[in-house]
Amino acid sequence: MTGAHNRVASFGPDAKIRSMLPNDESGVRPAPAGAERVESLYRKLGPMLRRTIVASFAIPQDEAEAMVQEAFLAYVMTSGPVNAADWISETACGKARKYWLRELPADASDEERRLLQEVIFNQDALAPLPPPARKAVRLRYHAGKTFAEIALELKVTPCYARKLIAHALRRLRTRQNEAGR
Amino acid sequence: MTHEEREALLQDAASAVKQQVRAALRGEGTPEGEPPMSPEGMASLAALTIRLAAEDDQAAALCDEILVGPPAWWAQRLRQRGGTATAGLVRQLLERTRRWLESSPASAEAITAMAVSVAESLDPGEYPPPAVAIVYGQALRDHAYVVSFQGRHAEALELVARAGQVFGTAPVTMYERARLDLVKALILRNLDRAEEAAALARAAGEVFLRMGDRPRFVNARIIEGAVVYAAGAVERALAIWRSLEEDPALDEIGAIRLAHNVGLCLADLGQHDAAIPYLYRCVVQLELFGMTTERLRSQAVLGRSLVAAGKPREAIPILRETSRAFAELGMLVETATVSLELIEALLATNQPDAVPAICREVIAQFTRAGMATRATAALSYLREASALGEAAPKLVQKAGAALRRLAAEL
Numbered sequence: 001m002t003g004a005h006n007r008v009a010s011f012g013p014d015a016k017i018r019s020m021l022p023n024d025e026s027g028v029r030p031a032p033a034g035a036e037r038v039e040s041l042y043r044k045l046g047p048m049l050r051r052t053i054v055a056s057f058a059i060p061q062d063e064a065e066a067m068v069q070e071a072f073l074a075y076v077m078t079s080g081p082v083n084a085a086d087w088i089s090e091t092a093c094g095k096a097r098k099y100w101l102r103e104l105p106a107d108a109s110d111e112e113r114r115l116l117q118e119v120i121f122n123q124d125a126l127a128p129l130p131p132p133a134r135k136a137v138r139l140r141y142h143a144g145k146t147f148a149e150i151a152l153e154l155k156v157t158p159c160y161a162r163k164l165i166a167h168a169l170r171r172l173r174t175r176q177n178e179a180g181r
Numbered sequence: 182m183t184h185e186e187r188e189a190l191l192q193d194a195a196s197a198v199k200q201q202v203r204a205a206l207r208g209e210g211t212p213e214g215e216p217p218m219s220p221e222g223m224a225s226l227a228a229l230t231i232r233l234a235a236e237d238d239q240a241a242a243l244c245d246e247i248l249v250g251p252p253a254w255w256a257q258r259l260r261q262r263g264g265t266a267t268a269g270l271v272r273q274l275l276e277r278t279r280r281w282l283e284s285s286p287a288s289a290e291a292i293t294a295m296a297v298s299v300a301e302s303l304d305p306g307e308y309p310p311p312a313v314a315i316v317y318g319q320a321l322r323d324h325a326y327v328v329s330f331q332g333r334h335a336e337a338l339e340l341v342a343r344a345g346q347v348f349g350t351a352p353v354t355m356y357e358r359a360r361l362d363l364v365k366a367l368i369l370r371n372l373d374r375a376e377e378a379a380a381l382a383r384a385a386g387e388v389f390l391r392m393g394d395r396p397r398f399v400n401a402r403i404i405e406g407a408v409v410y411a412a413g414a415v416e417r418a419l420a421i422w423r424s425l426e427e428d429p430a431l432d433e434i435g436a437i438r439l440a441h442n443v444g445l446c447l448a449d450l451g452q453h454d455a456a457i458p459y460l461y462r463c464v465v466q467l468e469l470f471g472m473t474t475e476r477l478r479s480q481a482v483l484g485r486s487l488v489a490a491g492k493p494r495e496a497i498p499i500l501r502e503t504s505r506a507f508a509e510l511g512m513l514v515e516t517a518t519v520s521l522e523l524i525e526a527l528l529a530t531n532q533p534d535a536v537p538a539i540c541r542e543v544i545a546q547f548t549r550a551g552m553a554t555r556a557t558a559a560l561s562y563l564r565e566a567s568a569l570g571e572a573a574p575k576l577v578q579k580a581g582a583a584l585r586r587l588a589a590e591l
Contacts, residue, residue, distance in 0.1 A: 038230045039223065046218040048205040049198070056194040056201075069222040070311060074353040076230050077268070077315040083393025087356065089202045090392045093195035094355045 041084055042072050049092055057096040058126070060138070067095040128175065133168040140165055195391075225309055232308075236269020244273050252291040259295055268308060268316045271300045275323050286331050293324035314351035318344045322361045329368045338372075341365045359388035363401055366408060375412030379405050395430035403435075406442060419446035437466045441479050448482050453490035460486060477506050481519050484526070493526040500526055513550050517543045 046068050053064040071092035075084065126134050132154060139150045151161040217223075243265055247258045259265070274296040281289040300317040307313075321344035329337035344361050348354040362385040369378035386401030402425055410418035422442045425431065431439065444459030460483035467476035480503040487496035500523040507516040520543050524536050562576045 039227055042218060042223060042226055045202065045206070046222075047215040049202055050218070051215060052198040052201045052205075056197045057191075065219060065222065068218070069226070070353045072222075072226050073229060073309050074311050074315060074351075074356075076226070076233060077312050078356055083395075085202055085206055086199060086391070086393025089199045090195065091353050091355065093191075093198050095352055096198075097191040097195065098352065 038072070038076060041088075045085060045088060046072070049089055053092060053096050057093075057099070059096055059099055063099065064092075064096070067092045067099075070095060126172075129168050129171060133164050133171075136161060136164045137168050229309055229312065233269055233272075236267040237273060238269075239265075240267060240270040240273035243270065244277055248277060248292065252285075252288045255291055256295055256298070259299075266299045266302045268300075268303060268312060271296045271303075271316045271320050274299065275319060278323055278327065282327065282330065286327060289327045290324070290331065293320065293327045296320040297324050311351040311353055314347055315354060315357060318347040318351075318354065318357055318361070321347060322357070322364055325368070326364045329364070329371070332371075334368050334371050337368050338365070341368065355388055356392050356394070359385040359392075360397075363397075363404060366404060370404075370408045370411060373412075375408050375414075378408045379412075382408060395428075396432075396435075399425055399428050399430045399435065403439065403442070410442070410446065415446050415449045419443065419450070422446065433466075434470060434472075437463050437470070438475075441475070441482070444479070444486075445482050448486045448489070451489070453486040456486045457483065457490060473506070474510065474512075477503050477510075477512075477515070481507075481515065481522070484519065485522050488522060488526045488529065493529040496526045497523065497530065508546065511550075513546055516546060 049071075050061065050064045050068045053059055053067060054061050057064075059067075068088075071088045074091055075088050078087075126137060129137065136150055136154060139145045139153060140147075145153070147158045147161045147165075150165075151158040154161060154164075156164070243262065247255050247262070274292050278289045278292045278296075281292065297317075297320045300313075300320040303313045303317070305313040321340050325337045325340035325344060328340060341361060341364060345358070348358050348361065362381045366378040366381040366385070369375075369381070382401050382405035386398045386405065389395070389397040389401060402421055406418045406421035409421065422439055425439055426436075426443070440459045441463045444456045444463065447453070447456035447459065460479050463479035464476055464483060467473075467479060480499055484496045484500035484503060487493070487499065500519055504516055504519040504523055507519060520539050524539055527533065527535055527539075565576055
């Protein structure tokens, strides 16, 4: 509908003559590209987008891959984007933002909140942690789970889950201090 | 860290991702040996694109069969073709809506209502997760737009709310929600909720810009300008519209519309010498594109500016032709408004003899259209002017003010 017609605004209280408006706020355009083009874009753009999301948002690779996948599926269904790379990247990043913008656990302490600020987006900061501690931290601060829920997922007691996270935070704190010297 | 601080950090991260992706697409810094995406993901995407292409083809043929004859038959015809409910059919119906919107809004509404009905009947298990939510939300959004187009704004707002709920169930719909916000802005503008509408249009524009859809960003800004203009903030509207004048995303017609809007603001602000070149340009270009109604609107503003700029002789033939053409199109209020401008121009050039006839013609047009009662105040001033045999400028101005009040009510 772009440019084909003109919808005019209704009269304002003092407007003698109407202003002119674009009129393409309706109508879904066909899929922006054929199947071959989308697949080719997926092969080329998908891996690099996944990698940059992992690096920039400190999000695990499997989750980043799911975000990229969903962004591509949405792109196929959407209604008229013009720049595929920007559109898909922004959509995937929107998902990544939501991943981080989940509310912190209600019982999070000030220390936890401060540490989260320091390690957010820093994949390297979590890398030295042993895998169970890394997973516990992610469950706590990315998924917003309680100690009881983390314990259930890690098949440990809630008390141990709390200790695991406390230990991880101490370790992160030490590394932060060392890096600051 | 506050929510806002985290949001700012995340926005920076998103910008970094896009920069790296753009660089990689240009061939700069593409890492060797990047593991490919999972075969399952590839298969799922391929299946959806192939399926949609096939559905679109089938639905296009079906729409050609169904959407003929009276609109009242269309839904029944669709029901008789059982088993045709697909996402592709929803998309094709929405595509057809555009062809009908200007010429027959009621037909357009029949189509979007069918699209909503088909989308409601889709099985979410048949498509990968965001697909059904996206297409359903799109159908509700476009239905809202068409309903609002016909002036049923409260109903349109309810449809917008439903579309928002549907998009809210899918995590990757920020673009669709931005488009929904723009539709909502257009509706709120008609409900005199200007600030809310302007904020929605502005925010939607920012999303379009981030997502690389600059033409829609420009449209959103034009709409934002129209919202604040309608609320009487002419200088603010002018600033918004002027900021878009050199935008590369403006197509030819978009640039003409923008020029009209800028000219309109300049005229409203009394800067008639600056407005006139804009409006002349619009008139010439709209004539070339065969956009008659729009050309007449530009001509009307041009005539008004010429009179105000002390060039009534130049204005008279323009206003005369504009008034006649508006009358032929049955645009009564526009005809009357331009006729009053013409009367002012005639009086300014010492040609009062033609004035009573113009007054009588305006009165006759309102009477023929059965609108004489609604235009009582304006017409009484015109009758007085006509009876006097010459129109006093004050009477003409009073009639003009009364007509503009009527226009605001229509």
